[in-house]
Amino acid sequence: MTEEVELKFSFDDGEAVREWLDEHFPIDNDAGGWRTHQITDVYFDTPDLGLEEAGIGARLRTVGSDTTLTVKADIEVSDGLHRRLELEAPATRNLDTQKWPDSEARSRLIDVVGARRLIERFVVGQQRRERAIDIDGTAVIASIDEGEVEYLGIPAGELRHFELELLSGDATALRPLAERIGDSALATNEDRSKLQVAADLVERVARVAPDDTWTDASRKLLRRHLVRMLERESATRGGDGLALKQMRVATRRMRATWRVFRGAFGGRHAFRFEESLRHVADLLGTVRDLDVLLETVDERPELESLASSWRTRRDNAFEELVRHLDSRVYERFVEDFLEGTGARGHWSAGGRARKQVSELAPASLERGRERMLAAADNASGSNEAAAWHALRIAAKRMRYSLEAFREVSEPRAATALIEALRTLQDTLGEMNDASVAAREAASWLTSPDGDNAPPEQRVSVARYIGEAEAAVARARSAFAEAWPPVAGAPLPQIAGAPLRELEAVAQSDARGAGDADDPRAEATS
Numbered sequence: 217m218t219e220e221v222e223l224k225f226s227f228d229d230g231e232a233v234r235e236w237l238d239e240h241f242p243i244d245n246d247a248g249g250w251r252t253h254q255i256t257d258v259y260f261d262t263p264d265l266g267l268e269e270a271g272i273g274a275r276l277r278t279v280g281s282d283t284t285l286t287v288k289a290d291i292e293v294s295d296g297l298h299r300r301l302e303l304e305a306p307a308t309r310n311l312d313t314q315k316w317p318d319s320e321a322r323s324r325l326i327d328v329v330g331a332r333r334l335i336e337r338f339v340v341g342q343q344r345r346e347r348a349i350d351i352d353g354t355a356v357i358a359s360i361d362e363g364e365v366e367y368l369g370i371p372a373g374e375l376r377h378f379e380l381e382l383l384s385g386d387a388t389a390l391r392p393l394a395e396r397i398g399d400s401a402l403a404t405n406e407d408r409s410k411l412q413v414a415a416d417l418v419e420r421v422a423r424v425a426p427d428d429t430w431t432d433a434s435r436k437l438l439r440r441h442l443v444r445m446l447e448r449e450s451a452t453r454g455g456d457g458l459a460l461k462q463m464r465v466a467t468r469r470m471r472a473t474w475r476v477f478r479g480a481f482g483g484r485h486a487f488r489f490e491e492s493l494r495h496v497a498d499l500l501g502t503v504r505d506l507d508v509l510l511e512t513v514d515e516r517p518e519l520e521s522l523a524s525s526w527r528t529r530r531d532n533a534f535e536e537l538v539r540h541l542d543s544r545v546y547e548r549f550v551e552d553f554l555e556g557t558g559a560r561g562h563w564s565a566g567g568r569a570r571k572q573v574s575e576l577a578p579a580s581l582e583r584g585r586e587r588m589l590a591a592a593d594n595a596s597g598s599n600e601a602a603a604w605h606a607l608r609i610a611a612k613r614m615r616y617s618l619e620a621f622r623e624v625s626e627p628r629a630a631t632a633l634i635e636a637l638r639t640l641q642d643t644l645g646e647m648n649d650a651s652v653a654a655r656e657a658a659s660w661l662t663s664p665d666g667d668n669a670p671p672e673q674r675v676s677v678a679r680y681i682g683e684a685e686a687a688v689a690r691a692r693s694a695f696a697e698a699w700p701p702v703a704g705a706p707l708p709q710i711a712g713a714p715l716r717e718l719e720a721v722a723q724s725d726a727r728g729a730g731d732a733d734d735p736r737a738e739a740t741s
Contacts, residue, residue: 217320219291220302222381223394225403226413230360233378233402234345237358240396241349250347255279255363257340259411260311262332263446270328273411276307283307287321288409296394296405311336332450333550335443336558338418339366340375340410351393354385365414368435369559373417377410378403423623426574426712431565433573434477437620439557441469446550452500453538457507464504467497472616476580479568481556486566489556492549499537505652506530512653512684518676521669522660574712577621581707584614592699601651604692608644611637611702621710629708636701643698647691654684 227233234250243249258276261267267274273288285307291299305319311334316322342363349356359379365372378397382390397403408416422440424433445466451459470493481489506526513523540546556563568576591610595603615637622630657677660666666674 217301217303217324219299220288220381221297221299221387221390222379223390223397224296224298224406224409225378225397226406227360227376227378227403229402230345230362230376230378233360236397236400236402237347237349241351241358243347244350248347250345253279253344253346255342255344255361257342257410258309258311259337259340259414260334261337262329263335263443263449264332266329266332267325272325272328273409274325275411276309276311278309283309285316285319285321285325287324290409293407296407297390298407298409333446335446335554338372338414340364340414341366342375348383349380351385351389354389355383356390356393357381357383361410365417367418367421368432368439368557370421370432370436372414372421375410375413375417377406377413424573424621426572426624426710428573429569430477430571430573430576431480431569432560433620434473434480435557435560437473437477438470438553441466441473442550442553442557445470449541453541455534460500460507461504464497464500467493467500468612469616471497472613473620475613476584476617476620477568479566481563481569482566483564485552485556485563489549489552492545492552496540496546496549499533499540502533503530503537506533508649509653509656512649513680516676518673519680521665521673522657522677522680525660525663525665526656572712573621573624574710577624577710578707578713581617581621581710584610584617585707588614589703592703601648601655601688604644604651605648608641608648611640611644615641618708621708624711625708626711627708629706633702633705633708636698636705640695640698640702643691643694647688647695650684650687650691654681654688657681657684 256278258278260274260276271289275286277284277286283306285303285305287303289301291301293299303319303321303324305317305321307316307322313322313326313329313334340363342361344359344361346357346359349358357380359377359381361375361377361379363375365375380390380393394405398405406413422436424436428436445463448456448459448463448466452463471490474490474493506529509526510523510530513519513526516523588607588610591603591607595607598604615634618625618630618634618637622634657680661674661677661681666677669677
């Protein structure tokens with residue numbers, strides 16, 4: 217591992233910086249003049265930013281046909297002077313560490329990330345002009361880098377870095393040079409690395425914007441939820457129940473994004489991807505649903521027979537999930553997802569691909585609200601669990617749609633409706649959990665396990681079913697209070713979209729506004 221010492225600056229005019237250097241440090245023909253290179257840097261990390269957390273930056277740099285792995289860790293940064301440890305070694309353009317040649321850099325990286333997968337964060341394409349400079353026996357390489365940062369193939373902003381890297385000699389010679397450059401007003405000290413500068417640019421462009429195409433907005437959100445899914449993958453395999461719950465939520469949000477942005481992608485790929493995502497979500501959902509059931513019977517010895525049956529089902533479902541996560545089918549799904557969200561053009565464009573968010577988002581939200589209102593009409597006054605479950609799904613999809621467009625929505629209205637939907641979802645979720653518990657327990661009573669259970673256990677399970685049905689009734693009573701704030705809330709205005717002139721008229725409609733004669737307000741049975 218070598219120690220790297222360099223001065224970093226940001227600038228506006230690279231040609232002016234070059235001219236200043238040539239004026240104050242004339243080119244030595246023996247040392248050679250300016251050399252120009254086209255460089256592509258791919259910065260990467262684990263989904264949970266394990267390298268960043270360890271204080272390490274990593275990239276794959278490609279110049280011509282050669283790719284180099286670089287691993288860096290800061291020692292000290294002060295007034296543009298960077299001292300850090302650096303390892304470099306040959307690598308491939310693929311982020312699979314197993315395909316890289318053995319090296320100290322590769323070993324150090326693997327020590328930190330372990331079995332976690334590596335994913336691209338962003339790409340910096342740049343032109344580098346560099347030449348040698350001698351300062352009273354101190355050898356320095358001056359480089360002027362000008363390029364563009366890309367996130368998922370989307371331009372994120374320009375990067376301009378001027379660097380003076382110490383090759384040999386006295387590092388103290390760099391400070392007077394930094395002062396001279398500062399006095400020139402051509403460049404300013406930069407305490408951020410290229411990785412940090414690019415990350416700041418990417419943080420802004422990663423948000424959904426009104427002028428994003430339907431496809432780009434979809435890819436941003438899909439990538440965001442993919443990263444969250446992969447963050448929880450390792451802990452889920454290890455049996456962490458909270459990680460499994462969070463991984464399931466991430467897959468739900470991916471499915472919701474795919475549904476909201478229908479028409480962003482097309483072709484056979486879209487069908488294959490949707491099917492693969494549904495399969496992962498279903499496997500996670502089966503385990504999570506059984507976890508929820510088990511939480512209701514834990515520490516209740518009178519229900520041990522029922523709990524034992526559910527634990528066996530949960531263990532079997534978890535084994536099936538892990539088998540799938542370890543399979544090549546799942547690995548291909550993740551690889552396809554990373555590739556498809558990683559750059560434009562990998563997936564076939566759908567019929568709405570080039571439409572802008574500001575054009576399509578308002579109608580998408582309106583459709584979601586209409587579906588939710590229709591589901592509420594169907595459920596109100598009903599004792600059918602399926603109708604209430606359908607309302608729960610419609611409300612959840614409405615919330616996910618709002619959250620997908622939150623970054624381009626009027627904040628106050630968006631926040632108010634999202635919070636109202638959270639409260640509604642909690643109520644409907646309690647209702648659904650209790651309904652499922654009653655149904656599953658009743659099914660157990662008629663199963664061979666139930667038939668063979670001690671009579672006192674069967675009596676306790678019957679009592680448990682009664683408790684669950686009472687919980688359903690309480691949740692339906694609570695719905696009467698949770699629904700009006702949702703039904704009466706206006707949809708948020710989408711930035712860049714035409715004003716909804718009839719919004720006030722629509723909201724004055726008695727539909728779901730909490731009027732005394734609203735049948736939905738009477739759903740207490």
